Amino acid sequence: MSTDPQILVQAICTLACYSYLIKENFAYRIAEYTLVALYTSYQITRLFHSFIKPYWQNYAIGEKQYYFILMGALGLLLYTRYAPPQYRWLARYPIALSVGWGLGGAIARSPRPVFTQLMDVMRPLNTANNVLFFVFFMAVMSYFFFTTGKESKFIQGSGRLGRYIMMIGFGTAFGNTVQGRISLFLNRLSFLLTDWLGISI
């Protein structure tokens, strides 16, 4: 068994979490609250040291780009959400600026990957797989016709096929999810067995 204090703490954390499988208990709750607290503080520290501090020093002070000071002050307006109600609207300014900046990028860029996928559907129908893919794709699309064509027998039939195709998709998702979750447990198990207990696997 390892005597490294870090390994020991890791093992205690791991076992505290697994104790929940028996029933909810003190150790699990402590682990749960600790994770929330540590992650929040970790994010704060990372943002401060890897962004706010260097960018303040490099741009606002070093390059004398004084609009960084203005933007920083605007950012501080976010905290007016905690102020008395008559000042809370001030928080809308930084939100509006950052939302707008993000939206512009999304409007310009987000259609391209979707168009690439749409163009890929229009492959020449020269192989069985291409034909099947096209039929399956159209069938699933037709399942989502909520407004028009609901009375048509063709759309109804195609929608039913679309539902079956989606079930195949959900089946593959379930199969892969099982695999993924087991992998995560195996990772912890190999830690407990090898790193902590010192058993070679």
Add this chain to the structure above:
Amino acid sequence: MEWLKRLDSIDPRWVYVIMALSLVFPVLKPIGLAISINKETTIPVYNWIESLQPGDIVVGDVSFSGGSEGELGPQLQAWFRHCMQRGVKVIMVAQWNTGERLGYTLLEETAEQLQEEGIPCEYGVDWVYAGYKPGGTTLWRQMQLDFWEACAETDMLGNSFSDLPLMQRFKKWDKATASDLIIFAAGDPGVGTYTTYFPDYNIYVGNVAVQVPGAMNTLRAGQIKGLLAGLPGAAEYELLLDKAGKAVKLMDAQSMGHAWIMLLVILGNIGFYLRAKERD
């Protein structure tokens, strides 16, 4: 027959105990079942690194945290080992700040092993870990224009880029400096950043198993060129490198865990069917 009807009401704790046992035993005493290598997903990633020349630069992205370490950690390590064995230079970025340090720790561990084996793997010369930089997709756009500036000219450890020889060749992230990249992704932000902002680059993906069905769509559309799928993806890569590691050792346990879940579903349905028949 009464006991058969109770098959759909086993205490969950028994389900957990048998699940744990079915996973522990094969880890301690492997059965040695053969692992087949996927030609559609894993082989293209392997062939990609094989096709590169020593000295070529590739970019890797750590977009996961501790929650997905079990699947993506072994993938990252196996891929990194392959790059170093081939003399391919690696520059790592991270889209998730919560997993940035974890990614570095995993690579450092592999780098130490490689150096013990006599394979050159010097930090700053053969690989650099730029790490996490906040700013979302906008920043990744900026990296294409001026990588140094986007990263505030420092790596995760606080080293200045000007002190790292590899970074002298990588001031801009464009197709001339590194047209190939791989992202180890567990969610969002993840692959979408690259299919949106780097559509003309050769994108490879290491995915958690849960995301594989979604990634198959992008693979078919040619948006990504290859895919490592979960822990089996890592195991297959380790076998291709002829360096069986953690992932390969855990694959037998995977089989037993899957078998138990399938058995549970069958038992649950037998109980469900008998009860439904009784009601009718």
Add this chain to the structure above:
Amino acid sequence: MKREVPLALTFLMTLLRFLFEMINPLLNYEISEGVMLFSRISFSVTFMYCMGLFMGLINLTRVHGNTIKRRREHWIYSVWLLIVLYGYAILGLFFGGLESEAFNWIYDAVIVPLDSTMFSMLAFFIASAAYRAFKIRNVESLLMMVVAFIVMLGNVSLGNAIWGSESWLGGFSGIKDWLLAIPNAASQRAIGIGVFLGAYAAILRVALGLEKRYLGGTDW
């Protein structure tokens, strides 16, 4: 002033970014040697919203502070949460930061294993959930189960031992690959396009000022 100006700002910023993305000379425009206009705007916007980094800390303090004040159930855990929250933040911010050995030691020893183990517990819950809920009630659920079994067997060595990849149809793994590449990819793509259309419509509504909820309550 309270609502109209932020709405106008959103629209203007959207337009500005859109123009940057669409016009290459504008994207590459340098205000001085090596200093790009796009990067400066981009960094300053990021710098602005990063100033809100303490909001998570404030929110957690308010929620758990209230729990402690009112002595709600499990309030003692809230005390623990606040101690850890402030202790780790102070350690990170004022005692060596990211180079601090103690800070990184805690990350490696506590955060990574807790995060990893929390997710790994899903292995047990998925087993229990599959057992309780995965019942054949109609053709759809039968189809889903058959596919799930094929994929599970195709994913692991056990499936390969029963029906190997070298045999007819590529065995379980061959069928799994086909299921993933054709019917699954077709359904994922169709669903994805539907999601995109909905999301794009929502984005346009926000940009044009038709959707205002992101700005917060109407009473202030």
